[in-house]
Amino acid sequence: MLALLFLLLPHLSSSQLDENERIAEYHKRQHKWPPAEAEFTPQTPGWRNLHTRRFQQITRIEDGTAKYNGYMSTVHSALLAPNFTEYGWALTKGPSDLVELLLARLITGINREDTPVELPDADQGDIRDEYPEELPLMVSIYGLHQRVLDELLPIHEAWSNTKLIGNNAYGLRVYRNQSNLQMHIDESATHIISSIMHIGHDPDGEPWPLVIEDLHGNTHEVFLETGDVLLYESSKCFHGRPKRYNGKWYSSIFTHYYPADWNPKRNEMNVHYRIPPGWHLQPEEVVEDLDELIVTETSFKEPGCEHEWCALKKTTKWTMPQELQHGQIISSDGVIKPLVKESEDEL
Ligand SMILES: *[C@@H]1O[C@H](CO)[C@@H](O)[C@H](O)[C@H]1NC(C)=O
Numbered sequence: 391m392l393a394l395l396f397l398l399l400p401h402l403s404s405s406q407l408d409e410n411e412r413i414a415e416y417h418k419r420q421h422k423w424p425p426a427e428a429e430f431t432p433q434t435p436g437w438r439n440l441h442t443r444r445f446q447q448i449t450r451i452e453d454g455t456a457k458y459n460g461y462m463s464t465v466h467s468a469l470l471a472p473n474f475t476e477y478g479w480a481l482t483k484g485p486s487d488l489v490e491l492l493l494a495r496l497i498t499g500i501n502r503e504d505t506p507v508e509l510p511d512a513d514q515g516d517i518r519d520e521y522p523e524e525l526p527l528m529v530s531i532y533g534l535h536q537r538v539l540d541e542l543l544p545i546h547e548a549w550s551n552t553k554l555i556g557n558n559a560y561g562l563r564v565y566r567n568q569s570n571l572q573m574h575i576d577e578s579a580t581h582i583i584s585s586i587m588h589i590g591h592d593p594d595g596e597p598w599p600l601v602i603e604d605l606h607g608n609t610h611e612v613f614l615e616t617g618d619v620l621l622y623e624s625s626k627c628f629h630g631r632p633k634r635y636n637g638k639w640y641s642s643i644f645t646h647y648y649p650a651d652w653n654p655k656r657n658e659m660n661v662h663y664r665i666p667p668g669w670h671l672q673p674e675e676v677v678e679d680l681d682e683l684i685v686t687e688t689s690f691k692e693p694g695c696e697h698e699w700c701a702l703k704k705t706t707k708w709t710m711p712q713e714l715q716h717g718q719i720i721s722s723d724g725v726i727k728p729l730v731k732e733s734e735d736e737l
């Protein structure tokens with residue numbers, strides 16, 4: 391991916407060939423820019439507006455690498471990735487026994503006096519460089535990852551109405567004071583139907599919302615408690631925790647699945663060929679009131695707004711409704727629904 395990217399940069403002499411090849415492929419596929427309304431997936435007006443604004447922001451990015459990365463994430467999310475659910479996210483409850491077990495491991499891990507937590511993992515490069523003291527840490531749950539993946543599989547399959555293959559369960563990740571996570575989509579071709587199962591947090595800490603955009607272009611803030619599971623289409627819907635956490639510790643486990651008939655390789659090249667010719671040029675026309683967007687690898691932020699994300703001015707806030715039972719979900723429409731597979735035969 392990175393190698394490809396450097397080859398693409400227009401100021402390198404050998405790159406023009408590759409860019410010409412890419413443009414030839416773009417035309418061969420009869421792509422047009424701006425994309426037709428019908429190309430947005432799904433075709434809701436809110437989704438189209440959300441990403442039309444984002445594409446305009448990307449045209450104003452000056453750094454070539456950042457700009458290309460901005461296109462890669464946004465073209466994938468807005469146009470090419472299919473959606474599996476109506477809203478792209480939902481809230482449900484995790485299996486109680488499993489949650490209790492993980493909570494016990496978490497408490498043991500954070501109370502251990504000699505080595506309270508393991509070394510930071512290596513996949514938070516951006517956050518690490520800027521704020522080394524605010525890295526997330528890991529509490530190990532030796533041997534439990536497969537169990538988490540297996541036990542949560544039916545929930546993900548029912549929600550997405552799709553036969554899935556487990557990719558990985560990751561955690562327990564422990565965020566600490568002042569942590570944040572900029573908005574992004576999961577880039578990996580294997581993180582399609584995912585979840586965050588919340589295990590626990592500092593009881594004296596402040597509520598810390600997970601922010602997610604739905605498939606109608608609305609932004610939600612979800613406040614998770616122990617055992618709550620946020621299901622989400624993780625390489626489709628931008629999500630993150632742009633607000634900084636104020637508290638000592640906050641821990642969840644992350645699981646990722648992909649459809650059984652998925653072709654992970656196909657995706658990235660299709661996105662690459664969908665980026666418009668002249669993507670690296672600055673636009674001539676001026677769009678008023680467009681907030682600046684900064685892209686760092688896959689992370690997006692808008693420095694002109696509070697918490698570096700402008701949509702936080704207008705969100706819907708969610709906590710698990712008291713009356714929601716195991717086997718039920720709630721999403722953007724606020725209606726509690728049973729979590730059942732629509733077509734048992736197909737799965
Ligand atoms: C994709 O999203 C649209 C808009 O919410 C919805 O109408 C459609 O049913 C979704 N597709 C699937 C497979 O759920």
Ligand SMILES: *[C@@H]1O[C@H](CO)[C@@H](O)[C@H](O)[C@H]1NC(C)=O
Nearest residue numbers: 567568594595635636637638
């Ligand atoms: C977290 O950091 C902020 C800013 O430095 C500080 O004001 C706050 O007291 C800290 N909170 C905890 C729980 O350590």
